[in-house]
Amino acid sequence: MLNEENIIGYLKSQFRDSASIIGIGDDAAIFPKNEQESYVISKDLLVEEQHFRLRYYDAATLAQKVLQVNLSDIAAMGAKPHSVLLGLAIPPTLSENWLNTFLESFVEACKENRVILLGGDTTASSTHLFISATVIGEAPNANLKRRNTAQVGDVVCVAGQLGEAHTDLLLLEKNLRKTAPMYVQAKVQEGLWFGNHPEVHAMMDISDGLYLDLSRLCEASQVGAEVVLDGIIPSRELIEACAVLTLDPLQCMLVGGEDYGLLVTIDPHQYEPLAAAFLKKFGYSLARVGTITQHSGIRLIQNNQEVPMIYRPFSHFGEL
Amino acid sequence: MLNEENIIGYLKSQFRDSASIIGIGDDAAIFPKNEQESYVISKDLLVEEQHFRLRYYDAATLAQKVLQVNLSDIAAMGAKPHSVLLGLAIPPTLSENWLNTFLESFVEACKENRVILLGGDTTASSTHLFISATVIGEAPNANLKRRNTAQVGDVVCVAGQLGEAHTDLLLLEKNLRKTAPMYVQAKVQEGLWFGNHPEVHAMMDISDGLYLDLSRLCEASQVGAEVVLDGIIPSRELIEACAVLTLDPLQCMLVGGEDYGLLVTIDPHQYEPLAAAFLKKFGYSLARVGTITQHSGIRLIQNNQEVPMIYRPFSHFGEL
Numbered sequence: 001m002l003n004e005e006n007i008i009g010y011l012k013s014q015f016r017d018s019a020s021i022i023g024i025g026d027d028a029a030i031f032p033k034n035e036q037e038s039y040v041i042s043k044d045l046l047v048e049e050q051h052f053r054l055r056y057y058d059a060a061t062l063a064q065k066v067l068q069v070n071l072s073d074i075a076a077m078g079a080k081p082h083s084v085l086l087g088l089a090i091p092p093t094l095s096e097n098w099l100n101t102f103l104e105s106f107v108e109a110c111k112e113n114r115v116i117l118l119g120g121d122t123t124a125s126s127t128h129l130f131i132s133a134t135v136i137g138e139a140p141n142a143n144l145k146r147r148n149t150a151q152v153g154d155v156v157c158v159a160g161q162l163g164e165a166h167t168d169l170l171l172l173e174k175n176l177r178k179t180a181p182m183y184v185q186a187k188v189q190e191g192l193w194f195g196n197h198p199e200v201h202a203m204m205d206i207s208d209g210l211y212l213d214l215s216r217l218c219e220a221s222q223v224g225a226e227v228v229l230d231g232i233i234p235s236r237e238l239i240e241a242c243a244v245l246t247l248d249p250l251q252c253m254l255v256g257g258e259d260y261g262l263l264v265t266i267d268p269h270q271y272e273p274l275a276a277a278f279l280k281k282f283g284y285s286l287a288r289v290g291t292i293t294q295h296s297g298i299r300l301i302q303n304n305q306e307v308p309m310i311y312r313p314f315s316h317f318g319e320l
Numbered sequence: 321m322l323n324e325e326n327i328i329g330y331l332k333s334q335f336r337d338s339a340s341i342i343g344i345g346d347d348a349a350i351f352p353k354n355e356q357e358s359y360v361i362s363k364d365l366l367v368e369e370q371h372f373r374l375r376y377y378d379a380a381t382l383a384q385k386v387l388q389v390n391l392s393d394i395a396a397m398g399a400k401p402h403s404v405l406l407g408l409a410i411p412p413t414l415s416e417n418w419l420n421t422f423l424e425s426f427v428e429a430c431k432e433n434r435v436i437l438l439g440g441d442t443t444a445s446s447t448h449l450f451i452s453a454t455v456i457g458e459a460p461n462a463n464l465k466r467r468n469t470a471q472v473g474d475v476v477c478v479a480g481q482l483g484e485a486h487t488d489l490l491l492l493e494k495n496l497r498k499t500a501p502m503y504v505q506a507k508v509q510e511g512l513w514f515g516n517h518p519e520v521h522a523m524m525d526i527s528d529g530l531y532l533d534l535s536r537l538c539e540a541s542q543v544g545a546e547v548v549l550d551g552i553i554p555s556r557e558l559i560e561a562c563a564v565l566t567l568d569p570l571q572c573m574l575v576g577g578e579d580y581g582l583l584v585t586i587d588p589h590q591y592e593p594l595a596a597a598f599l600k601k602f603g604y605s606l607a608r609v610g611t612i613t614q615h616s617g618i619r620l621i622q623n624n625q626e627v628p629m630i631y632r633p634f635s636h637f638g639e640l
Binding site: 004049 | 331335341361362365367369371402438439443445450454497
């Protein structure tokens with residue numbers, strides 16, 4: 001059972017969803033608030049040396065990352081952030097000053113995002129820093145977006161940069177850059193906006209790379225997808241970073257993790273006005289990367305021909 | 321800031337409670353479900369070598385403990401358990417078989433307690449096992465019990481054994497006993513029953529020992545308490561364990577942690593019928609241990625005389 005998909009599959013099979021409670025299998029679980037609204041809830045662990053290294057993060061940046069990573073799950077449901085609980089297991093190597101800065105920065109990040117810190121738990125840890133956050137959001141039932149509702153023919157789009165979080169980390173790991181990893185910023189406003197648009201059929205956040213996360217969305221929706229590689233355009237920053245790292249930008253965009261953009265599938269008849277409205281609202285383009293197909297699995301298309309997936313997706317124990 | 325009370329105080333000061341959202345400072349936070357009902361939510365961390373040792377716990381017992389420790393916080397609010405999220409950071413030393421048993425046992429414990437596993441997160445850990453659970457309960461607003469509502473003159477009572485969890489652990493630590501620590505059983509039914517009784521003015525669970533937790537209840541309620549030691553009667557099991565350990569049973573009952581009983585304060589005019597009804601309902605007595613006073617702090621009374629508190633309360637980083 002000791003891998004992510006097996007654990008999720010087993011636990012999901014043990015608890016049946018009801019009309020108002022939807023549990024394991026999406027970015028967040030759903031439970032009822034009142035007749036018209038629901039809460040969504042998600043929990044993420046961040047473990048030192050697994051998800052972050054303290055030598056790359058100062059306390060303030062890490063505090064922001066903890067909140068943003070969790071807010072991304074709420075955004076992916078089309079919900080508004082409501083509150084958070086924070087768990088910290090603190091090793092003796094961390095100073096009081098470090099902890100103070102972390103807590104103050106976390107409080108500030110909560111306030112910036114209008115999120116209430118409802119509680120949590122602090123304890124000692126023998127070795128590493130463990131951080132666990134649980135975040136709650138709320139949304140009108142009609143606005144909730146899921147990953148199992150993509151429809152054949154939908155246009156697949158991405159809101160947000162792909163690949164840069166990955167190259168940022170590699171530059172740090174190889175001592176080619178001294179500054180902290182790219183500041184993670186959950187697409188909270190975009191998620192709310194997509195929630196208000198019924199022509200957005202399915203949504204999830206991209207935490208483990210476009211290829212793996214699109215595979216999950218397709219599996220949940222029992223569909224497949226064609227990804228047109230010619231349409232996936234690397235940024236200038238990504239091209240420059242890949243030149244230094246001698247990496248293929250396309251590879252980074254397909255399998256690099258920690259991007260925290262939003263993956264959406266859109267009614268093809270509504271795609272053009274929606275994309276235009278998105279650009280006007282947010283000042284950057286919704287990137288069109290492919291189409292949902294009946295045939296299961298992900299097919300990659302380049303120069304109008306199918307090409308094999310030669311990149312190995314990033315994999316770890318993950319969200320339930 | 322690096323101690324529990326300071327962290328809680330700082331974070332509590334940063335987020336103001338509203339009419340419907342009550343955050344840091346009780347066993348669980350409160351947020352609205354609908355006009356008549358609220359949700360309560362609590363998060364507990366359990367860290368290997370801080371809260372448990374794997375050589376004392378098999379996977380099934382530990383899974384039960386994780387759920388029960390969290391349910392105890394829900395019980396302490398007078399609420400009914402609703403759902404749970406589970407976070408696991410798993411070290412490479414744990415076998416697939418161990419993890420399977422843990423997950424299956426956790427699922428079983430959830431089902432026994434009619435709690436839905438809504439989701440969570442699994443990840444790798446370099447060294448220790450780190451467990452984080454977030455539990456949600458629900459209650460009619462009128463049933464919610466808090467720790468800041470004790471009134472001068474209230475009778476202070478305890479539902480559940482005191483001290484045995486502490487001696488159990490010591491017997492194991494000293495190799496005087498081979499079996500697993502006492503099975504933790506949250507007082508879920510008792511908590512719900514107290515929730516239904518308006519004459520119960522305040523409630524919390526006893527996780528860090530009667531002395532420390534009663535001090536917290538008094539501080540939150542801006543009152544004090546007299547504890548009549550003559551009325552705190554050790555069980556036969558506790559007396560026997562203390563004889564082996566050469567410990568004072570009263571000390572264990574005042575400062576031993578991990579009891580997970582419920583501490584309640586009761587309208588003195590309603591105490592006798594309530595205690596009689598409790599005995600009839602649950603088959604064991606509600607232990608009367610003292611009285612709420614105007615004078616702040618805890619005074620210990622023995623043979624009608626005040627005696628000093630000579631025992632050092634157990635202390636650790638704790639719940640927010």
